[in-house]
Amino acid sequence: DSGVTQTPKHLITATGQRVTLRCSPRSGDLSVYWYQQSLDQGLQFLIQYYNGEERAKGNILERFSAQQFPDLHSELNLSSLELGDSALYFCASSAEMNTEAFFGQGTRLTVV
Amino acid sequence: GQSLEQPSEVTAVEGAIVQINCTYQTSGFYGLSWYQQHDGGAPTFLSYNALDGLEETGRFSSFLSRSDSYGYLLLQELQMKDSASYFCAVRYDSGNTPLVFGKGTRLSVIA
Numbered sequence: 001d002s003g004v005t006q007t008p009k010h011l012i013t014a015t016g017q018r019v020t021l022r023c024s025p026r027s028g029d030l031s032v033y034w035y036q037q038s039l040d041q042g043l044q045f046l047i048q049y050y051n052g053e054e055r056a057k058g059n060i061l062e063r064f065s066a067q068q069f070p071d072l073h074s075e076l077n078l079s080s081l082e083l084g085d086s087a088l089y090f091c092a093s094s095a096e097m098n099t100e101a102f103f104g105q106g107t108r109l110t111v112v
Numbered sequence: 113g114q115s116l117e118q119p120s121e122v123t124a125v126e127g128a129i130v131q132i133n134c135t136y137q138t139s140g141f142y143g144l145s146w147y148q149q150h151d152g153g154a155p156t157f158l159s160y161n162a163l164d165g166l167e168e169t170g171r172f173s174s175f176l177s178r179s180d181s182y183g184y185l186l187l188q189e190l191q192m193k194d195s196a197s198y199f200c201a202v203r204y205d206s207g208n209t210p211l212v213f214g215k216g217t218r219l220s221v222i223a
Contacts, residue, residue, distance in 0.1 A: 002154065033210055042199065042215035043155065056210050090154065096208055099143055099162070103154040 003027065006091050006104035014112055018079040021107045025072055025093030031055070032074040033101065034066055037088040049074055050096075081111045116214035118200055123220045124190055132185045132217045134200030142203040144176050144183045145211060150196045158185070158198075187219075195221045 003026035013019055025032050034046040045058035049068035060066075063081075068074045078085060088108050092101040117135045124130040136144065143162040147155040159167055161176035161183060173186040187194055197218050201211040 002156070031208060035213075043201075043211075043213040045210045045212065048210050050208065055208075058210065092155075092211075094208075099145060099160045099203065100157045101145075101211055103156070105154050 002102040002104065004091060004093050004102050004104035006089075006107050008107060009105065010108050010110075012110045012112060013081060015081055015083060017081050017111075018077065019081065019109065021076040021078070021089050021091075021109075023074045023076070023091030023093075023104060025074070025091070026095075026102055029093035029095050029102070030072065031094045031096065032068055032072070033092045033094075034060075034074070034076050035090045035092065037090060037106075039087075043090065046076070078109070083111050085109065086111045116200055116202060116212065118198075118214040118217050120215065121218045121220070123222060126190055126192060126221055126223050128190050129186065129188045130190060130219065132187075132198050132200075132219070134183050134185075134214055136181050136183075136200070136202045138178075138181045140204040141178065141181070142205055142209070144174070145201045145203070146172075146174055146185045147199045147201060147213075148196050149199065149216070155199060190221045192221050192223070195219060 005024040030051045035043040046060040048056040066076045088106045090106045092103045094101045145160045146158040149155045159174035171188045176183040197216040199216045200214045
């Protein structure tokens with residue numbers, strides 16, 4: 001158990017819809033990262049938050065947004081969903097200047 | 113952009129040794145990590161190198177050559193449970209920047 005909790009584990013929704021993925025980082029970790037992993041693909045970095053503020057942005061679509069709350073949990077919002085958004089979405093957390101990132105079990109999103 | 117290169121697939125026999133290579137772009141390099149991911153599972157941390165040389169953790173070792181922008185993961189005494197995908201990942205600029213992952217190497221261990 002990495003200590004990072006993601007909900008829900010599975011999500012099936014229709015095209016055009018909007019979903020919210022949730023992540024609770026390890027206790028004390030200030031950095032939260034979101035990654036997307038499509039079938040047989042590597043992990044594509046989407047966005048990083050550090051202590052409530054956006055720190056870095058990767059290949060995140062404009063239809064996607066995220067935030068980190070004062071209690072450090074984070075949410076990833078995906079809107080106007082398309083079939084191609086079907087993927088595993090991972091959240092990871094790390095302590096400041098810590099080289100190891102701890103990953104949650106992921107949310108498997110299926111858009112039909 | 114920042115890209116990493118690693119082989120897409122490797123097959124090895126149980127009990128053998130396998131080496132998975134990774135090359136990366138040099139500019140701003142901070143450190144190289146390796147992660148293991150079983151099918152349907154989460155990536156889990158294996159090792160980290162910031163300085164040249166070999167880091168050993170049990171059956172797994174990781175090596176880095178900063179001058180060659182190259183590293184590898186060495187798995188010894190392979191077991192069937194080692195069948196998984198292995199990702200190299202690089203942090204650029206500092207220890208608080210996002211990990212940039214390679215596309216992963218799928219290791220199949222056969223009897």
